[in-house]
Every structure is written in structure tokens, then in C-alpha cells.
Amino acid sequence: xxxxxxxxxxxxxxxxxxxxxxxxxxxxxxxxxxxxxxxxxxxxxxxxxxxxxxxxxxxxxxxxxxxxxxxxxxxxxxxxxxxxxxxxxxxxxxxxxxxxxxxxxxxxxxxxxxxxxxxxxxxxxxxxxxxxxxxxxxxxxxxxxxxxxxxxxxxxxxxxxxxxxxxxxxxxxxxxxxxxxxxxxxxxxxxxxxxxxxxxxxxxxxxxxxxxxxxxxxxxxxxxxxxxxxxxxxxxxxxxxxxxxxxxxxxxxxxxxxxxxxxxxxxxxxxxxxxxxxxxxxxxxxxxxxxxxxxxxxxxxxxxxxxxxxxxxxxxxxxxxxxxxxxxxxxxxxxxxx
Numbered sequence: 001x002x003x004x005x006x007x008x009x010x011x012x013x014x015x016x017x018x019x020x021x022x023x024x025x026x027x028x029x030x031x032x033x034x035x036x037x038x039x040x041x042x043x044x045x046x047x048x049x050x051x052x053x054x055x056x057x058x059x060x061x062x063x064x065x066x067x068x069x070x071x072x073x074x075x076x077x078x079x080x081x082x083x084x085x086x087x088x089x090x091x092x093x094x095x096x097x098x099x100x101x102x103x104x105x106x107x108x109x110x111x112x113x114x115x116x117x118x119x120x121x122x123x124x125x126x127x128x129x130x131x132x133x134x135x136x137x138x139x140x141x142x143x144x145x146x147x148x149x150x151x152x153x154x155x156x157x158x159x160x161x162x163x164x165x166x167x168x169x170x171x172x173x174x175x176x177x178x179x180x181x182x183x184x185x186x187x188x189x190x191x192x193x194x195x196x197x198x199x200x201x202x203x204x205x206x207x208x209x210x211x212x213x214x215x216x217x218x219x220x221x222x223x224x225x226x227x228x229x230x231x232x233x234x235x236x237x238x239x240x241x242x243x244x245x246x247x248x249x250x251x252x253x254x255x256x257x258x259x260x261x262x263x264x265x266x267x268x269x270x271x272x273x274x275x276x277x278x279x280x281x282x283x284x285x286x287x288x289x290x291x292x293x294x295x296x297x298x299x300x301x302x303x304x305x306x307x308x309x310x311x312x313x314x315x316x317x318x319x320x321x322x323x324x325x326x327x328x329x330x331x332x333x334x335x336x337x338x
Contacts, residue, residue, distance in 0.1 A: 053272030201314030
């Protein structure tokens with residue numbers, strides 16, 4: 001996979017997500033993620049924390065697309081091979097996190113490709129016909145887990161991207177959090193599958209649950225573009241320009257004239273910027289351009305205040321935990337060490 005240089009902004013289009021750009025911050029984060037994927041069992045869980053609207057979902061899509069591109073030759077020879085998938089951790093409304101729904105979503109992602117040979121329990125891989133499953137029933141949690149294990153093995157899946165992974169922590173009693181993530185770690189150990197967990201700053205608490213989880217977890221901070229960092233300001237302006245050029249009603253407008261307004265309003269989060277620009281594009285197409293139209297597309301002060309509060313609290317929480325100390329503790333020998 002080719003990582004973009006700091007000054008490049010490569011657009012990507014998707015039927016589901018529309019225009020996307022691989023901007024400098026996301027390119028650097030992708031590079032670190034892929035390096036940790038090479039660590040294999042030494043990084044079972046890759047936790048990627050960041051503020052709302054920073055572009056975590058887009059990052060997950062890019063990671064999966066890059067893996068599929070890199071494995072194109074193998075995929076052409078083996079249609080059942082599926083090296084990477086992405087799914088969203090469910091917020092089912094239940095009191096506890098629904099592993100049943102989570103496993104079902106995994107099976108849908110792994111077995112949903114109609115052109116690929118089916119491997120789930122209940123489907124004969126040779127004929128594709130439904131057969132009576134032997135062993136645990138797939139409508140039970142144990143049966144779903146068994147089906148997921150078999151599918152991961154047969155598909156040769158290397159990593160699974162889980163978006164909104166903080167749901168796994170919020171919908172669980174604190175006393176059961178270790179058990180919750182040990183479930184993922186066990187799948188990783190048995191089938192050499194790595195998990196990339198995307199979510200809010202709440203996910204950072206994962207490293208404090210147990211020594212075993214802390215040892216096998218790598219944390220990456222996917223931060224916003226800050227207004228007090230000159231390089232970040234330049235990069236944000238590049239994102240604004242590239243996204244504006246991709247939208248029909250905005251491509252002829254000088255949006256950089258309002259770059260500071262967009263930066264303050266979206267707090268330097270490119271996903272939020274894209275949301276604002278999509279709304280602005282619709283409004284301009286309907287009512288033509290004016291500063292009043294721009295104001296209608298922007299987030300309200302109450303929205304900005306709430307998002308900013310969460311960002312500041314999250315950054316303050318994660319900053320001390322990401323420090324690496326190179327100081328060496330000297331042995332207690334009774335003599336002064338020069």
C-alpha cells in the first residue's frame with residue numbers, strides 16, 4: 001500500500017460514503033495501523049481513539065480497501081479468501097452488549113458475498129445447499145461463535161475493523177469488562193486475527209483493565225487538526241479545498257476565504273467538516289451562495305460547545321497515558337551512579 005505524502009490529498013469515492021480524502025493525518029494513522037498489523041500476535045488489539053467526526057469510519061474503510069487491493073492476486077485465485085472486514089459494534093438497546101448480534105454481523109460480513117463459496121454452518125461448501133448442522137445450533141450464542149470461528153479460519157481473515165467499539169464498553173457492567181475483551185483476545189490467539197477497534201476516548205480505558213490486555217494492546221490517537229499548530233492549519237485548509245472541489249455547488253466558490261470559520265466550527269475534525277460541506281452544497285444548490293446560507297450549514301454554538309467539551313476531556317485523559325518514558329531506573333547498589 002502506498003501512503004500519501006504529507007502534502008497530498010487523494011480523493012476516493014464510495015457509493016455509501018460519497019467523496020472521501022486520504023489527507024495527511026489519516027495517511028499517517030493508516031501507516032501506524034499497518035505497521036502494528038505486521039506485529040501479529042504481539043498486537044492482538046489495535047485501539048484507535050479519537051473525537052467524534054474526526055474520520056474514524058473513513059479510516060476503517062481505507063484500511064480494508066488497502067488490504068483487499070494488496071491481496072488482489074490471491075483474491076482472484078481464491079474467491080473464498082477474505083483478508084479483512086469491517087463492521088459496526090451494535091448498540092442494540094439491550095442492557096448488556098449483544099454478542100449474538102455482533103457475531104451475526106460478523107457472519108454477514110464474512111459470508112455475505114454471493115460469489116464466494118459459503119462456509120457457515122448450515123451451508124455445504126461444495127454444493128452451496130442448506131444442510132442440517134451438526135453440533136451446536138447456530139441460533140444459539142455458542143453456535144454463532146462456532147460459525148464465526150469456522151468462517152474466520154476458512155476465509156483466512158487477517159484483521160477485523162470494529163467501528164463504534166466503545167459500545168462494547170458502555171453496554172457492559174464494569175466487573176465484566178475484562179471478560180468482554182478477553183473474548184476478542186481469545187479469537188485473536190486461536191485464529192491469528194487482529195482487531196482494530198475504532199471509537200471514542202472511552203476505548204482508552206481498555207489498557208487499564210488487566211495486565212494481559214495492556215500487554216497485547218497498541219493504542220493510536222487519531223487526533224484533530226489543531227488551530228494552534230501551523231502544519232495542522234495548512235493541512236486543514238487542504239482538506240477544505242479538496243472536499244469543496246468535489247461538490248458541484250461549491251467547486252467554484254472560494255471556501256478558503258472562510259477557512260478559519262470552518263476550522264473553528266468543526267474543531268478541526270475532517271468528518272465533521274465533510275458533514276457541514278454536504279449540507280452547504282445542498283443549500284447553495286437550492287438557494288444560491290450567501291453568508292447567511294453558510295451560517296445555516298454550520299454547527300450551532302451549542303453543538304460546538306458539547307463536542308469541544310468531549311474533545312478536551314478526551315485529550316486530557318489520553319495524553320498522559322500515551323507517554324513513553326526512556327528514563328532507566330538505576331539499580332540500588334548503595335553507591336552513587338555517575
